[in-house]
Amino acid sequence: MDAPKNPENASRCEARLGELTDSDLTDLRYFTQRRLLRSGLAADLARDIVQTSLQSVLQGLESTDQGRRPRPEDTETKEAFANYLRGVVNSKVDAL
16 A cells, blocks of 8 residues: 555554554464465464564655555554554465
8 A cells, every 4th residue: 555655644653553562463463374374375474474564564654665554544543553454464465
């Protein structure tokens, strides 16, 4: 997703990343495992996919031509941001 560079949204994205707990990351990993299995892929790739997904978001904060940048509505709440991250994971799994 190539949302326009927006300093306020970038700040909210950084804040949402900082709000992620171990439990949130575990939930995202389990989601990723289920997604991989539904695609006929090895579930043990989940940790790596979660990490590359988070890395893509961080990259998008620092670059205008690389990484993923959430839309403003994706950073409004923690739940919206978690849904956005699941979408990033889906894209990563689809690309395998």
